[in-house]
Amino acid sequence: MGPRLQHYLKDAGLTALVAAGLAFFIVGFRTYDIGKGLTFDYQFVDLGIAVVAIFFGRLGLSLAADGHDWPALVLGAALGAVGASPIKLPSTFLHWFVGLAGLLVVLRTIWPWANRGLAAARHSPRGVPVGQAIAKWLGAGLLAVAVVMPMTPLADQKTMDLAVLILTYVMLGWGLNIVVGLAGLLDLGYVAFYAVGAYSYALLSTQFGMSFWSVLPLAGMMAASFGLLLGFPVLRLRGDYLAIVTLGFGEIIRLVLLNWVDLSNGPAGIGSIPGPTLFGAVFAETAPEGSQTFAEMMGIPFSGNQRLIFLYYIILALALVTNFFTQRIRRLPVGRAWEALREDETACKALGINPTNTKLTAFAVGAMFAGFAGSFFAAKQRFISPESFTFIESAIILAIVVLGGMGSQIGVVLAAVLLIGLPEWFRDLGAYRMVAFGLAMVLIMVFRPRGLIAHREPSVRLHPARRAPVHRKGLA
Amino acid sequence: MSAPLIEVEHLTMRFGGLIAVDDVTFSARPREITAIIGPNGAGKTTVFNCITGFYKPTAGRLTLRADREYLLERMLGHEIGQKAKVARTFQNIRLFPGMTVLENLMVAQHNKLMLASGMTVFGLFGLKSYRDAETAAIEVARRWLERINLVADADRPAGELPYGAQRRLEIARAMCTEPRLLCLDEPAAGLNPRESAELNELLISIRDGDGIGVLLIEHDMSVVMQISDHVVVLDYGRKIAEGPPADVQRDPAVIRAYLGTDEGDPDA
Numbered sequence: 173m174g175p176r177l178q179h180y181l182k183d184a185g186l187t188a189l190v191a192a193g194l195a196f197f198i199v200g201f202r203t204y205d206i207g208k209g210l211t212f213d214y215q216f217v218d219l220g221i222a223v224v225a226i227f228f229g230r231l232g233l234s235l236a237a238d239g240h241d242w243p244a245l246v247l248g249a250a251l252g253a254v255g256a257s258p259i260k261l262p263s264t265f266l267h268w269f270v271g272l273a274g275l276l277v278v279l280r281t282i283w284p285w286a287n288r289g290l291a292a293a294r295h296s297p298r299g300v301p302v303g304q305a306i307a308k309w310l311g312a313g314l315l316a317v318a319v320v321m322p323m324t325p326l327a328d329q330k331t332m333d334l335a336v337l338i339l340t341y342v343m344l345g346w347g348l349n350i351v352v353g354l355a356g357l358l359d360l361g362y363v364a365f366y367a368v369g370a371y372s373y374a375l376l377s378t379q380f381g382m383s384f385w386s387v388l389p390l391a392g393m394m395a396a397s398f399g400l401l402l403g404f405p406v407l408r409l410r411g412d413y414l415a416i417v418t419l420g421f422g423e424i425i426r427l428v429l430l431n432w433v434d435l436s437n438g439p440a441g442i443g444s445i446p447g448p449t450l451f452g453a454v455f456a457e458t459a460p461e462g463s464q465t466f467a468e469m470m471g472i473p474f475s476g477n478q479r480l481i482f483l484y485y486i487i488l489a490l491a492l493v494t495n496f497f498t499q500r501i502r503r504l505p506v507g508r509a510w511e512a513l514r515e516d517e518t519a520c521k522a523l524g525i526n527p528t529n530t531k532l533t534a535f536a537v538g539a540m541f542a543g544f545a546g547s548f549f550a551a552k553q554r555f556i557s558p559e560s561f562t563f564i565e566s567a568i569i570l571a572i573v574v575l576g577g578m579g580s581q582i583g584v585v586l587a588a589v590l591l592i593g594l595p596e597w598f599r600d601l602g603a604y605r606m607v608a609f610g611l612a613m614v615l616i617m618v619f620r621p622r623g624l625i626a627h628r629e630p631s632v633r634l635h636p637a638r639r640a641p642v643h644r645k646g647l648a
Numbered sequence: 649m650s651a652p653l654i655e656v657e658h659l660t661m662r663f664g665g666l667i668a669v670d671d672v673t674f675s676a677r678p679r680e681i682t683a684i685i686g687p688n689g690a691g692k693t694t695v696f697n698c699i700t701g702f703y704k705p706t707a708g709r710l711t712l713r714a715d716r717e718y719l720l721e722r723m724l725g726h727e728i729g730q731k732a733k734v735a736r737t738f739q740n741i742r743l744f745p746g747m748t749v750l751e752n753l754m755v756a757q758h759n760k761l762m763l764a765s766g767m768t769v770f771g772l773f774g775l776k777s778y779r780d781a782e783t784a785a786i787e788v789a790r791r792w793l794e795r796i797n798l799v800a801d802a803d804r805p806a807g808e809l810p811y812g813a814q815r816r817l818e819i820a821r822a823m824c825t826e827p828r829l830l831c832l833d834e835p836a837a838g839l840n841p842r843e844s845a846e847l848n849e850l851l852i853s854i855r856d857g858d859g860i861g862v863l864l865i866e867h868d869m870s871v872v873m874q875i876s877d878h879v880v881v882l883d884y885g886r887k888i889a890e891g892p893p894a895d896v897q898r899d900p901a902v903i904r905a906y907l908g909t910d911e912g913d914p915d916a
Binding site: 497500501504505506508509511512514515516518519520521522523524525526527628630631632633634635 | 700701702725726727728729730731733735736738742743744745746747748750751754755756757758759761762765772774782786789790793799802803821822825
């Protein structure tokens with residue numbers, strides 16, 4: 173390591189020098205308002221500490237990159253210890269900075285180990301790929317938790333609210349997964365179909381007094397026909413161009429809802445939308461004329477939570493239907509054609525597959541599930557306005573699909589929990605909430621570039637899954 | 649001699665000022681391998697793209713005679729595979745790399761399975777008629793995997809296969825569409841001599857066993873001379889010779905096209 177050490181030190185020194193140059197004016201000075209103007213103070217101690225941390229951090233990273241694991245680990249641990257120690261650094265931020273630098277070095281060092289471990293464990297002795305087994309059990313476990321959760325004492329109002337929100341996004345993610353994950357059509361305007369579903373229910377229930385359950389299929393069909401409507405003009409487009417047009421479509425729907433005041437009541441939105449009923453029983457403290465409340469029907473005292481729990485089970489059921497449908501259709505010819513279209517459209521055409529019909533069904537089916545979710549959303553919120561259907565919603569749903577691992581159903585669940593749950597859990601961080609959220613997203617994409625769950629289960633197998641092909645390398 | 653399966657008449661394809669294919673006429677018969685050869689840029693792949701509907705010919709007629717006459721130049725790209733049953737492979741392999749080997753062969757049987765699944769509705773409810781059709785389709789795929797020696801790899805992603813196996817899989821995938829005419833664009837490119845010999849056997853078994861017509865673009869003369877029954881030679885978009893391989897090999901125009909002339913005039 174002798175001559176190399178000199179090289180590492182030089183490299184780390186250079187990095188520290190660059191950092192010092194960049195940070196000199198940003199960190200080194202601090203302006204104060206002294207009433208009749210600004211003055212500034214020097215913070216060279218802070219600057220010095222940060223530069224020293226950068227020096228050692230860079231040294232640790234280069235050591236780790238060349239496989240000198242132990243020195244790198246010691247360096248990282250030392251940095252982490254300084255960050256976490258009670259030694260008084262000039263500011264809390266510096267504690268974080270030094271501590272995170274240490275964490276980064278440690279992570280960089282153990283990452284190859286973790287990867288090697290995963291690769292070795294990918295096939296258990298019986299030949300069942302570990303990822304697949306985990307996905308299977310994880311799915312069953314999550315489902316059990318989801319079913320039992322409202323009956324546990326955990327289910328207070330705040331948790332249930334969050335759970336309903338997460339499940340809505342799980343369902344939207346699963347719906348978009350059909351379009352983006354399976355058919356490979358990058359749709360940035362998915363929220364438009366969500367809006368169509370929501371407005372279908374809001375209008376039909378407030379204007380014509382139709383119930384949630386009778387509107388639900390109508391809203392799905394309505395959204396599906398809008399899916400076809402979007403599908404036709406974009407048939408010839410691929411990739412980036414498709415994304416731009418779908419983005420525009422999403423905005424058009426929102427702007428129409430915003431400006432067609434006669435239909436949608438414009439920016440003021442639609443209020444007092446009735447909630448879903450259970451066999452005619454409403455979830456409210458007092459029932460309107462001619463119906464009864466759920467509490468009366470069951471002969472139990474009323475509680476505000478009953479409505480939330482009911483909504484929770486509706487969205488759980490809707491999401492599970494989406495999931496079941498997708499799992500099923502993936503094994504049918506149309507599902508395989510979607511995936512084939514994602515892989516190579518030209519080859520599909522050469523095999524006599526009609527790309528037009530295949531794309532349109534993907535758009536329509538994906539949109540239908542967004543329509544279901546939309547009418548649920550309207551029934552839950554009891555008030556909707558175009559504000560709920562902005563581009564950022566489409567972006568979040570797409571982020572859920574991509575972070576989860578394109579085409580992976582269980583990945584969507586994990587990503588929805590992370591993306592919708594994390595910002596809530598990070599609330600304690602106050603102003604740093606979105607920074608932490610962004611950091612978590614970047615970290616996922618750095619360490620798992622193909623999404624949380626990149627494993628793809630074949631839609632059909634010739635050999636039973638338990639018997640791994642004999643020629644696989646690394647199989648004992 | 650049987651009646652021609654496909655007749656290409658006065659086929660012309662122009663891209664702006666460039667005439668890629670100029671008034672080419674030839675035909676191919678069932679149970680025969682018809683090779684199209686020629687130097688680089690002679691227009692071979694363009695002829696293929698016209699036959700399989702990827703290009704719309706500027707002029708000319710493409711007739712496929714089977715249960716009825718199909719005028720290929722008037723059909724949409726995917727209909728040529730679906731109705732006229734012309735299948736093709738590509739010069740740069742175009743498998744579905746993320747899907748497994750078996751799935752690639754299942755996608756090829758899409759139209760048949762789509763009907764059996766009642767346009768998805770029966771399949772969604774798991775009706776027996778669909779399940780039977782799927783089992784039969786898997787059986788077809790398995791037979792092809794046996795023929796191309798890839799049964800053990802059936803559940804691997806197609807993109808993971810070695811190059812030669814991908815070439816064979818692409819041919820099997822085209823065959824799973826149950827074509828009348830199989831168009832192969834340089835199937836031997838990049839194969840080693842042993843793989844090339846295996847490919848010859850496969851193509852001969854397709855010609856004799858499955859009894860379909862094969863159109864073949866090939867640079868490897870050993871392949872062309874060994875297995876083709878009829879050879880069409882293109883140069884600068886024009887047909888310069890046609891006939892049995894042995895005759896074509898001796899044709900002075902062909903020798904000139906491949907080796908060049910002192911005058912450097914291709915039309916001489």
